[in-house]
Amino acid sequence: MANPVVWFEIYVADMARAKRFYETVLERNLERLDSPLPELELWAFPMDPQSAGAAGALVKMEGIEPGGNSTLVYFDCED
Structure with missing residues (x-):
């Protein structure tokens, strides 16, 4: 299952x-x-498409401040 x-x-x-x-914490290079x-x-x-897990990134964008609503998660679904 994906x-x-x-x-x-x-x-x-x-x-x-x-x-x-x-x-430092993950001992991986971004x-x-x-x-x-x-x-x-x-x-x-880092992401291996043949392994379990999700890909993601750190994002810096003008006008967006980190805090309570500063993490987005995208799900795979029909719509």
Whole structure:
């Protein structure tokens, strides 16, 4: 059975600090993703499509502050 969570985004204010934290704690390097918007910075967590788990990224976007509503989870569903 496939994981129902297919993508997640963790919004951050200080990308360098957040990236350093997650890379240190998870002992994995994040990979910069190309952004369609100049004010959007994305760093993806490593993901093996042949393994269980969900892909996701740290996101820094002008006007979006981290806090109680700053994590998005995307589910795989019919609609």
